[in-house]
Amino acid sequence: MNNSFSPRTGSPQAGSQQVGSQQVGRLYGVGVGPGDPELMTVKAIRTIAACPVVAYFCKRGTKGHARRIASDAITAEHEELPMVYPVTVELPPDHPDYGRQIEAFFDESAERIAVHLAAGRSVAALNEGDPFFYGSFMHLFLRLASRFPTEVIPGVTSMVSSASLLPRPLMLRDDVLSVIPGTLDEESLVRTLRHTDAAVVMKLGQNLPKVRRAIAAAGLADRAWYVERASMAEQRVLPFAEAPDTAPYFSQIVIPGEGKRG
Amino acid sequence: MNNSFSPRTGSPQAGSQQVGSQQVGRLYGVGVGPGDPELMTVKAIRTIAACPVVAYFCKRGTKGHARRIASDAITAEHEELPMVYPVTVELPPDHPDYGRQIEAFFDESAERIAVHLAAGRSVAALNEGDPFFYGSFMHLFLRLASRFPTEVIPGVTSMVSSASLLPRPLMLRDDVLSVIPGTLDEESLVRTLRHTDAAVVMKLGQNLPKVRRAIAAAGLADRAWYVERASMAEQRVLPFAEAPDTAPYFSQIVIPGEGKRG
Structure with a gap:
């Protein structure tokens, strides 16, 4: 294999890996497909099973679409990390405060994931459809991929x-x-x-x-x-x-x- | 469910179904993803398992990419229907005979599948990536979807x-x-x-x-x-x-x- 992104390839593995002098976890952006849980890939299901932490975006009072799609793959052994959007109704998206609040929320969400990765716990971040196809995972990827080994598991797009x-x-x-x-x-x-x-x-x-x-x-x-x-x-x-x-x-x-x- | 294409929706089911006065099989265009067998969906694997016949395009002397990707899902119980391309080396694609030969080949392949469907045997036609995303399944779909109940199982695209x-x-x-x-x-x-x-x-x-x-x-x-x-x-x-x-x-x-x- 000849690949410029060694941290981004290879198979999902449970637990942590050596990077430099430190054991850190891996961040997986897991595409869970368009909605039918049967349109999840075998790799998505196996990756979730191999990660001790499962993270997902959701609105207040809900578990979120991605979490619902993947629910059969999540067990009581998993630590769940819901990332609850702060402002989806209160402010219109073109309001100046909206952008600031939402960026601060993504920063904070990335840091909550970073705590797990730094402690050696791999994190499966769920994403409807495919993570790189307008996926919400981009907010985590852009903040964390340069700091931790990161892999994207492609999914069936809507x-x-x-x-x-x-x-x-x-x-x-x-x-x-x-x-x-x-x-x-x-x-x-x-x-x-x-x-x-x-x-x-x-x-x-x-x-x-x-x-x-x-x-x-x-x-x-x-x-x-x-x-x-x-x-x-x-x-x-x-x-x-x-x-x-x-x-x-x-x-x-x-x-x-x-x-x-x- | 409100859908204009009743024959094209619903869950895969083993065997045949009543259409008019005749028991006919269902045609499934099964997206098997980009290459890693783990990027097949649960639905693709289950659909193949539920169909007695598995059809796939291939070049002479090979089993074809789609067949290779899906190999773990195919058992000795399956009847395999390889559709071997007639002219992939002998004639250049812009030669006038190439188009005629290849269209005749797709006609003949569709008829081989139609025999199974008419006899009540469902057919899983394998397709690399996704069947409707430049997929070879289109050659079968355009010839058979108006004659038999047909369903496309979307897949992870390359x-x-x-x-x-x-x-x-x-x-x-x-x-x-x-x-x-x-x-x-x-x-x-x-x-x-x-x-x-x-x-x-x-x-x-x-x-x-x-x-x-x-x-x-x-x-x-x-x-x-x-x-x-x-x-x-x-x-x-x-x-x-x-x-x-x-x-x-x-x-x-x-x-x-x-x-x-x-």
């Missing part, structure tokens, strides 16, 4: 889970796929949608009316689908025209490609 | 598996990701690369020198990585400048985003 419910492949032949956050302004959305063959629009929420206008302006309304909570018991697949006005967190617009040839 | 080895998340915040086949002409490659935040270029092979020029022209050389055989024992991660001139099938260029804000 994107391919949503696409799996449609009557056409997401991409085939020479299709280009664009994955687009619904947070972009309307003009950027239209431009990006016009220059692609297949598209997935994520982060819908309150952005859905804007995304709807952009898809219509790009001439893609007839090819688009709305998919909500793919792989979960309450999953819904609707033609784009029947999409609701506001969308839950677990939803996306999927526009399969037409199989362009080079 | 894209997120490759990205998991890098020192930065693939996308964060408001990054747009473009997934680009290296088969595009150089001008299209440059244009697509210039209008995205993060990118993954797949289908490299003989296209690598062209892709290399396009990435340099788009000014992305410093941010790009070459990843080969991610998650397999022989995986390699190289800075873009050190990429080889020809790339094996299991390789891609990954350009992580920089975390643009809307």
